[in-house]
Amino acid sequence: MALSRKIAYIDLTNRRVRTAPIPLEMRKLYLGGRGLDMYLLYNHVKPGADPLGPDNVALVSAGLLTGTLATASARTHVAGKSPLTGFVGSANMGGFFGPELRMAGFDHLVITGKADGPVYLWIHDGEIEIRDASHLWGRDAHQTQTMVRQELGDDDIQVMTIGVAGENLVRFACVMTSLKNAAGRTGMGALWGSKNLKAIAARGRMDIKLAFPEEALEYNKEIITQVTSAKVSKTMQKLGTLFIWGTTNSTGLVRVRNFQSNQIPYADDIEPESIEEEMIGTAGCFGCQVHCRGRYFIKKGPYTGAYVEGPEYTSLGAFGAEVGCTTKQTVLVGNHLVNMYGLDTLETGSMIAWAMELFEKGILTEKDTDGLDLRFGNDEAVIEAVHQIAQRRGIGDILAEGPLKAAEKIGKDAIKYLIHVKGMSNLHSDERPTPALALNIATASRGSDHLRSRPAIDLYHLPEKVLRKIYGNPVPYDGPLTSDYRDYEGKPWEVIWQEMCYEAVDCLGICKYHTVFLGPNMPNFSEWPRLIQLNTGLELTSKDIWDCADRAYTLERLFNLREGLTREMDWLPDRYFDEKTDRGLPVVRGKSIDREEFKKMIDEYYKLHEWDEKGRPTKKKLEALGLQDEPTHKL
Amino acid sequence: MSKKTEESAAKKVVKGRTSGQFRCLNCFERLTPPPGAKTFTCPNCGYAWRIYWFNPGEPRIRGPVWDVNEAQTQKSMAENKGGK
Numbered sequence: 001m002a003l004s005r006k007i008a009y010i011d012l013t014n015r016r017v018r019t020a021p022i023p024l025e026m027r028k029l030y031l032g033g034r035g036l037d038m039y040l041l042y043n044h045v046k047p048g049a050d051p052l053g054p055d056n057v058a059l060v061s062a063g064l065l066t067g068t069l070a071t072a073s074a075r076t077h078v079a080g081k082s083p084l085t086g087f088v089g090s091a092n093m094g095g096f097f098g099p100e101l102r103m104a105g106f107d108h109l110v111i112t113g114k115a116d117g118p119v120y121l122w123i124h125d126g127e128i129e130i131r132d133a134s135h136l137w138g139r140d141a142h143q144t145q146t147m148v149r150q151e152l153g154d155d156d157i158q159v160m161t162i163g164v165a166g167e168n169l170v171r172f173a174c175v176m177t178s179l180k181n182a183a184g185r186t187g188m189g190a191l192w193g194s195k196n197l198k199a200i201a202a203r204g205r206m207d208i209k210l211a212f213p214e215e216a217l218e219y220n221k222e223i224i225t226q227v228t229s230a231k232v233s234k235t236m237q238k239l240g241t242l243f244i245w246g247t248t249n250s251t252g253l254v255r256v257r258n259f260q261s262n263q264i265p266y267a268d269d270i271e272p273e274s275i276e277e278e279m280i281g282t283a284g285c286f287g288c289q290v291h292c293r294g295r296y297f298i299k300k301g302p303y304t305g306a307y308v309e310g311p312e313y314t315s316l317g318a319f320g321a322e323v324g325c326t327t328k329q330t331v332l333v334g335n336h337l338v339n340m341y342g343l344d345t346l347e348t349g350s351m352i353a354w355a356m357e358l359f360e361k362g363i364l365t366e367k368d369t370d371g372l373d374l375r376f377g378n379d380e381a382v383i384e385a386v387h388q389i390a391q392r393r394g395i396g397d398i399l400a401e402g403p404l405k406a407a408e409k410i411g412k413d414a415i416k417y418l419i420h421v422k423g424m425s426n427l428h429s430d431e432r433p434t435p436a437l438a439l440n441i442a443t444a445s446r447g448s449d450h451l452r453s454r455p456a457i458d459l460y461h462l463p464e465k466v467l468r469k470i471y472g473n474p475v476p477y478d479g480p481l482t483s484d485y486r487d488y489e490g491k492p493w494e495v496i497w498q499e500m501c502y503e504a505v506d507c508l509g510i511c512k513y514h515t516v517f518l519g520p521n522m523p524n525f526s527e528w529p530r531l532i533q534l535n536t537g538l539e540l541t542s543k544d545i546w547d548c549a550d551r552a553y554t555l556e557r558l559f560n561l562r563e564g565l566t567r568e569m570d571w572l573p574d575r576y577f578d579e580k581t582d583r584g585l586p587v588v589r590g591k592s593i594d595r596e597e598f599k600k601m602i603d604e605y606y607k608l609h610e611w612d613e614k615g616r617p618t619k620k621k622l623e624a625l626g627l628q629d630e631p632t633h634k635l
Numbered sequence: 636m637s638k639k640t641e642e643s644a645a646k647k648v649v650k651g652r653t654s655g656q657f658r659c660l661n662c663f664e665r666l667t668p669p670p671g672a673k674t675f676t677c678p679n680c681g682y683a684w685r686i687y688w689f690n691p692g693e694p695r696i697r698g699p700v701w702d703v704n705e706a707q708t709q710k711s712m713a714e715n716k717g718g719k
Contacts, residue, residue, distance in 0.1 A: 219643075226645040227651050231693065238689040250684075250698050251660050265701045273697050460664040510657045522646045530643075585661050585682075585704075586711040 002068055002208050002536045003027060005107035007635060008128055010121065012195055013113030017128045018305035022107060026385065027538065029626070031545070032107055033063030034090060034506035035552035036635075037079040037221060040110055041088065042555050043631040047562050050550050051083040051187075052169060052194040058111040060101070060160070060200065063509015065100030067208050067286070068535040069216045071223050071523075072511035074098060074286035076160070078183035083190040084171045084347070084402045085423040085447045091174065091183035092287035092451070092506055093160075097202060100158035101445040104204030111197065113628060120161075120199040121153065125206055131200040137167060140340040141176040148201045158198050161199035162189040163342025165390040169193050171402040172347035176339065181285070181295060181307040184344040186424065186446050187402070188595040211537030212563040220536055223514075223523055229287050232519040237282065241313040242272035244518070248429060249321070252584015253459075255428045257320045258350075258357040259374050259419045263583035267326040270316060275328045283309060289515060298332055311335035311345075317428025317550045323356060324376030333383055350425030351399040351406065352385045354417060363412045369395045421448035422569050431572075432581050433588035434458065436491035443570045451512060452502060455494035457520045458485050468515060471497045474525045474542035488589065488597040492605035501547035504528065528566020551625045554617050558630065567615045570602055645673075655696050659684070668694055676700075681707055 006191030009018045016441075022036070030036040036099050037059045049055035059079040066073050076098035082089030101107070105126040118133035141163040148159045158177065165173035173189030174182045183189075192198070210216050212284050227233055235243045248254050249271075268274055276294070276503035284291035293453040298306045309332050311319070319325060319334030331372075338345040352374075358364040366373065372388075372395060373381050388396025398406050404423040407415040419426045424447025431438040436458045439448075444452035457470075467481040471494055479489035498516070501524055505515045508528065514526045523531075525542040540548075576593045583589060606613065609623035622628045656667050659677040668675035668686055672694075676683040683700035699705075 219645075222643055222645040226648050229649050231652075231654070231695075234693060234697055235689055243695070246698060247696065250696055265699075265705070268698075271698055461658070516699070521651070527643075527645060529659070584708075586708050587661070589708065589712060 001495070002210065003538065005102050005105060007110065008106050010109060010111045010114050010128065010130070012111060012115040012119065012197065014131070015130050019078070020635075023120040023635070027064065028540070028544075030552055031064045031504075031548045032363055033061050033066070033075065033077045033509050034079070034092065034197070034503065035548055036108060036507070037061050037077050037090070038088070038552045038555045038559070039081055039570045040108065041081070042559050042633060043633050043635070044110060044112070045081050048080055051081045051086060051089070051191060052543065053572055054112075054114040054195070056081045056191055056194070058191050058195060058197065060109040060111070062102045063507060065531065065535055066509030067102040068210060069213070069220045070287070070508070070510060070531050070535055071220055072285065072286060072288040072514040073228060073509050074288070075506070075509040075511060076101065076177070076183070077402055077506060078175050078188045080188060080191045081168070081563070083185040083194070084187035085245060087422060087563055087565060088446045088556045089186040089188055089191065090446050091188050093175070093177060093181045094511060095158070095181035096286045097158040097177045097178040098292070098509055099162050099286045100202040101205055102204070103206050104202045105206050109200070111195065113271065114194065115196040118196050118198050120197070120201060122147065123202040125204055126299040136198045138164065138166060141342045142179065142197055142340055145177070148199055149527075151200060152203075154203055157201050157203045159199055159201045159239070160194045161342070162197075163390070164265050164342060164343045165343045166190055166193040167198075168390065168392045168400070170343065170389060170400040171405070172344040173342050174344045177292070178309070178608070179307070180335075180337070180339050182342075182344070184346065185202060185449065187344070189342050189380050191266070206624070210535050212505055212534045216377050216534035219530060223527060223531065224289050226521070226523060230519045230521060233290050236290055236513065238293045239272045239276050240282070240294045240310075242275060242316055244313045246272040246318045252581065252588040253430050253433065254321055255316065255419070255426070255430050257324045258322065258417060259430070259579070260357070261583055262432070262581045262588065264321040264326070265583070265607075266559045266615040267321070269328050270320045270326055270331055272316070275311070275331065278328065278332070285511065288511060292513065298336060300329055301333060305334055306336055308332065308339070310339065314428065315345045317324040318345050319382060322349050322428050323382045325379050325382060326377070327379060330379040330382060334386060337383065337386045337390075341386070341530070342593065343386070343390055346427065347402065347425050348389060349428065350419065351389065351403070352421070354403070355385070355395065355399060357417050359415055361417070363410065363414055364395070371410060399448065416574070419573055419575070421572065422565075424448045432576055433487045433591040434592055435488045435593060435598065435601060436485065437492055438572060438576065438593050438598065439491055439495050439605060440498070442602070443605060445553065445560060451487070451621040453495045453499040454516055454517070455491070455498045457516065458491070458494060460520065461485070462520060466520060470520060472522075474546050474621050486591070488594070488601055492608055495605060496608050497551055500546050500549040501525070503553050504545050507548060507552065508532070530608035547625065553629065554621065554627055555624055555630065557611070557617060561616060565615070567602075567613075570615060596600060655692050655694070660696060663700055676703075689710055
């Protein structure tokens with residue numbers, strides 16, 4: 001059955017592997033994927049552990065529905081203590097690895113210690129081998145996957161790997177699979193690198209037996225129609241997530257030249273539709289009918305002929321407006337390089353844009369950059385900076401440390417120009433006109449992050465009636481909700497609802513584009529109980545699923561508090577309050593966040609969460625979720 | 636396994652879908668441009684949009700007609716219509 005997969009404990013120091021079943025009781029509390037990973041993180045990482053030391057734990061998991069008939073059940077979750085922030089490290093990726101891991105017999109991997117030399121894991125049909133990876137060290141993410149498949153003699157093997165950036169402990173290195181699927185945020189690639197873990201390969205022939213296969217198939221057809229009939233899905237089938245950048249730039253909600261503007265006009269060459277002209281087709285992840293991954297050949301420059309996938313919204317921001325570049329060539333090449341090196345594209349672009357503003361302001365000079373002309377809009381310098389970060393050369397060695405550590409090394413007023421929360425750079429969007437989205441990034445559990453709690457549909461001007469239908473289920477809510485994205489009132493509940501929604505899909509192993517992220521009528525708590533029941537046999541109500549999500553999210557909060565989080569860190573950079581937007585539609589122009597109103601939002605957000613004024617879950621809340629005795633070491 | 640007799644949420648959602656339209660990003664009016672139109676001006680607020688047809692019957696905003704919309708915005712800001 002889908003619930004029969006095991007957990008494996010892999011001690012790299014002593015090269016030992018132990019496996020165990022996952023009790024049904026834990027499934028009912030945490031479902032799987034990110035949820036159960038958060039339990040493991042809280043229980044297995046010692047307080048204060050060095051994120052790049054052997055006491056940190058690298059977690060890999062499939063979701064409860066990963067690899068089943070549930071649509072887009074492709075997701076793999078990667079976790080540990082973040083080398084970037086020191087708080088929760090957690091990243092989620094599509095592709096085919098998660099389903100293959102389940103077919104090889106495992107749902108969760110708990111990787112501890114440090115190997116005495118480069119290794120990779122080979123997981124197949126219930127077996128786990130720790131193998132030498134000396135010959136893979138130094139290879140990029142794409143080469144590594146090919147070499148592992150060749151070595152093991154099976155082209156259908158799925159591989160997760162780090163690139164050179166992870167080996168070099170770049171604090172925002174990611175874990176990659178396929179050409180572009182990245183567990184991108186919080187530096188999980190650096191964590192793997194610190195353990196000398198180069199890759200994990202999986203291949204399985206163990207069927208994932210479904211509880212009610214015929215009914216599951218029929219119900220999934222309904223869900224597929226629900227998803228693919230949405231305009232947002234049809235748009236993504238043509239443009240991928242690039243379309244978001246086009247829409248938000250049209251309004252004036254993107255980040256330009258670090259944070260100096262919120263719209264880039266006349267940049268026709270980097271409009272999604274222009275990039276789409278280069279596309280030779282699209283590809284999809286396991287079980288997905290949307291197929292949002294654009295496929296390209298690079299046609300110019302030193303990477304001519306390279307076959308790439310992506311770029312997505314974030315790479316367009318990272319190698320376009322953020323760094324003042326307006327050519328799609330730079331976007332395509334930048335995207336290709338971060339995928340090969342295994343770098344978080346968002347953090348990479350943000351660090352370069354920040355360095356460019358420091359350069360513009362004279363805080364960094366050509367002396368600091370070894371002659372690299374880091375002026376905004378210098379396409380060649382941007383590409384060179386990517387190389388330097390991954391290889392830890394020149395100024396790249398400092399930028400590779402991530403926002404806070406790099407600011408400390410550079411000194412002067414460098415920190416003033418950082419656009420980050422909790423040491424993680426913000427998405428390439430501008431939230432000054434949108435308090436709900438600002439609250440999302442200020443409070444997200446892994447640092448500034450749109451994928452943790454962003455109520456993106458707040459931008460759609462939906463009628464209150466529609467908002468109530470979405471945000472009133474499965475937990476009743478009769479507080480304010482408004483259609484105006486400039487409002488402060490009512491938004492904290494939207495953020496909390498989205499937290500639970502995104503936590504739940506991450507526990508289930510379903511893509512966020514198949515829930516209420518970009519489309520208001522996508523599957524959510526209403527559809528998931530039946531989906532879970534038909535695929536796994538597990539009987540859960542919508543409220544049960546909400547509680548699982550709440551339990552996991554609360555553990556994330558507890559972990560962060562244990563590692564030093566304070567209320568002051570649930571906050572935005574000063575520039576959000578002190579500098580006004582200078583472009584865009586009248587509704588977004590001349591806007592900044594009001595400090596007092598924002599403080600009230602935080603208060604309300606804490607209250608709705610049943611956290612105290614310092615952001616700590618109350619005893620009552622912990623008891624309601626059964627978390628009062630954690631860590632309990634049940635797994 | 637529980638029996639489902641009423642129409643599922645998924646089916647209800649699909650029935651309510653609309654196509655052939657997009658919303659003006661300035662005033663949120665639902666607009667129906669002529670098939671194949673490259674640009675369309677919102678009759679409600681005067682903002683002009685370049686259109687991309689991702690399917691023959693389904694338009695989306697590709698971007699603003701920059702000059703027109705910037706002039707509209709300047710006028711609007713001068714009249715203090717940005718609000719809030």
